[in-house]
Amino acid sequence: PCEVYFPRKGTMEWHPHSMSCDVCGTSSHGIKRKKQAPSPQVGKKFRIIADHARKIQYARSQKQVNSKSIMKKVTNCKKIHLSTKMLTVDYPVDFVKSISCQICEHILADPVETTCKHLFCRLCILKCLKAIGSYCPSCRYPCFPTDLVNPVRSFLSILNTLVVRCPVKDCQEEVTLGKYSHHLSNHKEKKEKGTYMHVNKGGRPRQHLLSLT
Numbered sequence: 001p002c003e004v005y006f007p008r009k010g011t012m013e014w015h016p017h018s019m020s021c022d023v024c025g026t027s028s029h030g031i032k033r034k035k036q037a038p039s040p041q042v043g044k045k046f047r048i049i050a051d052h053a054r055k056i057q058y059a060r061s062q063k064q065v066n067s068k069s070i071m072k073k074v075t076n077c078k079k080i081h082l083s084t085k086m087l088t089v090d091y092p093v094d095f096v097k098s099i100s101c102q103i104c105e106h107i108l109a110d111p112v113e114t115t116c117k118h119l120f121c122r123l124c125i126l127k128c129l130k131a132i133g134s135y136c137p138s139c140r141y142p143c144f145p146t147d148l149v150n151p152v153r154s155f156l157s158i159l160n161t162l163v164v165r166c167p168v169k170d171c172q173e174e175v176t177l178g179k180y181s182h183h184l185s186n187h188k189e190k191k192e193k194g195t196y197m198h199v200n201k202g203g204r205p206r207q208h209l210l211s212l213t
């Protein structure tokens, strides 16, 4: 069954390229092949190869998605980091990638650089090194917590000039990343004062919706 041949006439039966291949071994794949209408041999051969490559690629991408979601569980930073969707400008995807953490995919928060010159949030890479081992999650180059350095200042200043929209309800102000934490602390102050005043009046403190604290 391992021999591959392409008869000029009649439907060709599809066989796995090797008996141990998980990708070829799926039944749906086999049935699909048998039902396919006859067509020139070159096209057929090409389709089998292309199909096979696509399946492998898909399996690989699924593996990547899985490890990404595992890493996101490890970092658990959804509530403390900012989504790239908060950026007020619709930047090219490649630029957004360069200013976001390759572990959590948020906008880089307190970024650090590895020896292999990859960028991560400090929290993310430290948690990740602990969880998966001492190598870079992007390229697998050996990496230890002591190897991490601050990125060059010019990169950090670009990061700090990016503008995000404040997610606080009734605010929605456009703030640069450099001033964001100060802006958010203003909200916290107001919230605390507000709560205090409400308590003094004897009423129940009003619940403020502050998603990012």
Ligand SMILES: [Zn+2]
Pocket: 016, 017, 018, 021, 022, 023, 024, 052
């Ligand atoms: Zn195969």
Ligand SMILES: [Zn+2]
Pocket: 075, 077, 078, 081, 082, 101, 104, 105, 106, 121, 124
């Ligand atoms: Zn994050």
Ligand SMILES: [Zn+2]
Pocket: 075, 077, 101, 102, 103, 104, 105, 106, 109, 120, 121, 124, 125
């Ligand atoms: Zn991160």
Ligand SMILES: [Zn+2]
Pocket: 114, 116, 117, 118, 136, 137, 138, 139, 140, 141
């Ligand atoms: Zn790396």
Ligand SMILES: [Zn+2]
Pocket: 166, 167, 168, 171, 172, 173, 183, 187
């Ligand atoms: Zn605000």
